[in-house]
Amino acid sequence: MRTAGSPAAVMAAMRDEAAAEVDRVEQEAAARVGALERALAELTVEAPDRDRRLARARAAAGERMAREDDLDARADLDVRERWMAAVAARGRQLLESRDAAARRRVLTRLAVEALARVPGSTAVLELAACDLAAVDLAWREAVTRESGKQGVELVAGKIGGGCVARTPDGRAAYDNSIEARIDRFLPECRAALGAVFEAVRR
DSSP states (O other), X not given: OOOSSOHHHHHHHHHHHHHHHHHHHHHHHHHHHHHHHHHHHTOOOOSTTHHHHHHHHHHHHHHHHHHHHHHHHHHHHHHHHHHHHHXXXXXXXXXXXXXXXXXXXXXXXXXXXXXXXXXXXEEEEEEOHHHXXXXXXXXXXXXXXXXXXXXXXXXXXXXXXXXXXXXXXXSOEEEEXXXXXXXXXXXXXXXXXXXXXXXXXX
């Protein structure tokens, strides 16, 4: 199965989209601020209490600008969140579209890691139905040996990818499914994506 582009190409495209959206928000904000400044500059008051009215008008303009700044900040945050969600979705799509050899290599690493984290000499390893159909006895023997177990039973689990290792009695388990790994590494992923987004804005 062909992938829809390398991770580097996808990240570059996402950066371009984020930069364009940030530019649009900043241009709109600049236009609104400019309009307020021009309106304030053209303000003339002939009444006796000119100074008081002018101060009131300036205060009102300042409040409007503050509200505009708040709206701009919220819009910027919304752009960032939508961009990060799009990157995460694209990353998941790339994971799911890997060829059989690449998927097998990743599954081997995840299986060895999960099996090594459950106690005992034997374990049950849950795989996605498509992965279970793709592995063979040699694969099971390899992950059994590399994880230090004496025996591993393979079963189908309700997961989209990766694996879940557990003891035969079910008392201990380690979830190394793709979904669980995304949840575990979400803070680090968000921090990394946030840094990329801020770099695009500069």
